[in-house]
Amino acid sequence: MTAPLDVLIVGAGPTGLALATQLRAYGTGFRIVDRSLDRARESRAPAIQPRTLEMLAGPGVTADLVDRGSTAVRLQLHLRGRLLRVPVFDVGCDDSPYPFLLFLPQSETEAVLTERLAEGDVRVERGTELLSAEPRDALVTCRLRHGDGGEESVRARYVVGCDGAHSTVRAQAGIGFQGYSYPQTFLLADLEVDGLEPGAAHTFMTADGLLFFFPLGTPATWRMIAMHPPGAPAEKVTLTLFQRLADNWTTDGLTLRDPVWMTSFRLHNRGATHYRKGPFFLAGDAAHIHSPAGGQGMNTGIQDALNLGWKLAHVCRGAAPEELLETYEAERAPVGHGVRRLTDRAFTVGTNNHPALRLARNHLAPRFAPLLLRAPGLRARLFRTVSELGIHYRRSPASxxxxxxxxxxxxxxxxxxxxxxxxxxxxxxxxxxxxxxxxxxxxxxxxxxxxxxxxxxxxxxxxxxxxxxxxxxxxxxxxxxxxxxxxxxxxxxxxxxxxxx
Ligand SMILES: Cc1cc2nc3c(=O)[nH]c(=O)nc-3n(C[C@H](O)[C@H](O)[C@H](O)COP(=O)(O)OP(=O)(O)OC[C@H]3O[C@@H](n4cnc5c(N)ncnc54)[C@H](O)[C@@H]3O)c2cc1C
The missing domain is CATH 3.40.30.120 (Glutaredoxin)
Known part of the structure; x- marks a missing residue:
């Protein structure tokens, strides 16, 4: 039988790749496996927050991300025909070297992380699925199935589930995943748009909900996200449907064309009841899922990984006590909980069909949003939260x-x-x-x-x-x-x- 591993990382999405990058920097023995044969090609999360850029600068990843992405410095709010230009991260982020939101498709973020690992001779083992994981004699025995159907037994000191919302590691560890699903269906398309001012993110606020255009760059210029109109019958996701939504919800005569990806999805708000159980850890979507409002999901996952990686590295080399690993849940569970709460509020205000909220979106927002957003103190507080620069661990036993x-x-x-x-x-x-x-x-x-x-x-x-x-x-x-x-x-x-x- 082969020698036990220090760490088995299950899942090579952004969370698992970020964890691998950090373990590589410390020379920790690990393997990283993913059941899919290829990286996801769709863009999914399109934006990277300032704090994530700061944390990835250490492993030397940020410069590559910034080279490939585009920075959006303003948001254009379209409020019933009224246009409000809001500078993004112009206040509240001045103590960061990255005071901007970096738009880069998730597939590109994963590509940069994978390339950095390859430079360090780390191979992501694709087509390799974790089937089961059983703690036995201070090690976890993991059964892996390879692409050719062959199975392998691997023993590891620690197993980290970066394996997404339907986490196998979470199930094997017997950790609960509690929360709820939202009733609305959302529509997403990466495509070209004629008639939209470039270099800004656009939000159209209507009584029925919100419509977003984010400046993606590649593989298409724009990411459009809209809520399926409440009460409307379900229909096939086509360019015609997106064009109709744009016609109904904007007044700018936009023409949509050349979609590279169109999909519909439902949203959930769920969190793991524990981030650690014995030798098992959960990070990223395996630990928390929520609405994409505020672009927090992928960022929170990467930061989970970068909170855990150095702790595992120090414990595995005998430099730190096991107790250090307890601080992972103590520090990251409140962050995950806070993100779920924040995104839930933003989502409810933006989409709920309650008459009071429809009134707020339709009549109050166009009148009062300009005043509120002009207040630098309020904007600074908002940006500090969304940029994730405000995260702290003051209550941690390690502070x-x-x-x-x-x-x-x-x-x-x-x-x-x-x-x-x-x-x-x-x-x-x-x-x-x-x-x-x-x-x-x-x-x-x-x-x-x-x-x-x-x-x-x-x-x-x-x-x-x-x-x-x-x-x-x-x-x-x-x-x-x-x-x-x-x-x-x-x-x-x-x-x-x-x-x-
Ligand atoms: C349509 C859509 C739009 C989104 N928009 C945004 C957005 O605007 N902003 C934002 O921040 N986030 C957004 N997200 C969420 C974001 O994509 C996720 O938060 C992010 O991908 C989580 O990364 P992860 O590495 O934790 O998990 P994942 O990216 O889900 O990766 C998990 C990996 O684990 C692998 N895996 C699963 N089970 C096993 C197993 N048993 N064995 C081996 N491998 C396994 C999977 O193949 C997968 O590659 C969006 C998601 C979707 C679906």
């Missing part, structure tokens, strides 16, 4: 403030901002980063860089005022922060979470 909290600056559990510019790049190498701030002579007996912790002197140009020290985790969140030069609390933190450094 700790020292005996003296810094007077200002990011707190333990917050994301490290890119302030001063370039700080995120400086701290992007795999491992922890200890940041020391204040005059150099305060740090004459500073700890030396070693093992999994790199030390950086920031001087006065730092997110924290005065003399302070902060430990940044491998995923770019502050694990420990304290004022002054007394490192006793820091050593206690490292002894707990990184004893094998």
């Amino acid at each position: 700790r403030t020292g005996p003296h909290r810094p007077a200002a600056g990011p707190r333990a559990g917050d994301r490290l901002p890119d302030q001063p510019a370039g700080l995120q790049r400086r701290t992007s190498a795999p491992g922890y980063h200890l940041l020391l701030t204040g005059p150099a002579h305060h740090w004459t007996r500073a700890p030396l860089t070693h093992g999994l912790v790199s030390v950086h002197h920031l001087g006065a140009d730092s997110p924290w005022p005065g003399t302070a020290h902060a430990l940044v985790r491998p995923d770019g969140y502050v694990g420990y922060a304290a004022r002054g030069t007394d490192l006793t609390g820091l050593w206690a933190y490292l002894d707990r979470w990184l004893p094998g450094r």
